[in-house]
Amino acid sequence: MTRTVYLNGEYLPETEAKVSIFDRGFLMADGVYEVTSVLGGKLIDFEGHAKRLERSLNELDMKKPAAFDDLLEIHRELVRVNEIEDGLIYLQITRGSPGDRDFVFPDPETTEPTLVLFTQNKPGLADNPAAKKGMKIISIEDVRWGRRDIKTVQLLYPSMGKMMAKKAGADDAWLVEDGHVTEGTSNNAYIVKNGKIITRALSNDILHGITRAAVLRCAKEAQMEVEERNFTIAEAQEADEAFVTSASAFVMPVVEIDGAQLGDGVPGPVANRLREIYLEESLKKAI
Structure with missing residues (x-):
């Protein structure tokens, strides 16, 4: 089954999700991430991951994506549409793609961050041998x-x-x-x-x-x-x-x-x- 992923405000088939080659996450590893476990269709320690994500963004002076306050609902929707009982949700925010490659950070007022989430199905995650x-x-x-x-x-x-x-x-x-x-x-x-x-x-x-x-x-x-x-x-x-x-x-x-x-x-x-x-x-x- 083709997964549904989230990219910058849209739920898309994984085969249709595309990020610019000029994205600073790709060129500079200029991004942060979190991984939240799913057990029994529910999120584990979500609040802690969200707080640490916000701290990481602040430490790197990185702008929050527009959907930051909706992350819980996005996680839940991905769990639902991908029918995840046990597994993981990977979330990544990069500084975005301001244009050509440059070491200097882009102006956050003119560049939107890139927000990506996808699921990984791992049945029996808690029963790891x-x-x-x-x-x-x-x-x-x-x-x-x-x-x-x-x-x-x-x-x-x-x-x-x-x-x-x-x-x-x-x-x-x-x-x-x-x-x-x-x-x-x-x-x-x-x-x-x-x-x-x-x-x-x-x-x-x-x-x-x-x-x-x-x-x-x-x-x-x-x-x-x-x-x-x-x-x-x-x-x-x-x-x-x-x-x-x-x-x-x-x-x-x-x-x-x-x-x-x-x-x-x-x-x-x-x-x-x-x-x-x-x-x-x-x-x-x-x-």
Whole structure:
């Protein structure tokens, strides 16, 4: 079935949606994005994603598209017309196509942003078999730009990191800067030692994950101890367990880091419990 997508105010068949070759998202990676999960036909953490999207636009001095206040209804319409029960909605806003290629930003009063949304159908998204097996992680140097807190479309190095992991027979990579783990290629990173959850504190160095915020809130409500601080790969390898969080993977256990097995080599109780709590709470609040 041909998907219906949204482009600048229109719902179109995906085969008919077209963006200018002069769009700054294409030429300069001058754009931001969000991915919202759909479970049971409802949106997970939509409000958090919308707030972070607005923050990203403000940080880049990027104009909001005319339909910004209608994003919830656009998401719901795409879920409806594409008959999405479980899956994802990808949203991207770029600075638009002012004309010829130029490093200088166009005048926002004369250039409209480009707004694109499309769905991805993923049946059984919450029942990912990987959550029962756990992920294997490698570490790589973090050489990304310094504003990782802005969710931009500059995803080449994260893509390269995932390919490095695949080549090494692993599932993903954790990025390391100045001897400490920043985050995963597309997720936030955590370790667990003696029942305590440890994850890097928020700053410009990492993405302010929407799932991260929800999972830490769930952890504290469940009387789990949380410490936000830097940690090393060596410390992670000595941890009892580890996991990552993201909008599409939710809470995903990690069982191996750079060849070192964590604990018994199976998903640990803290990660398993947090995944259970997060999914339960998220479904209650889904819209």
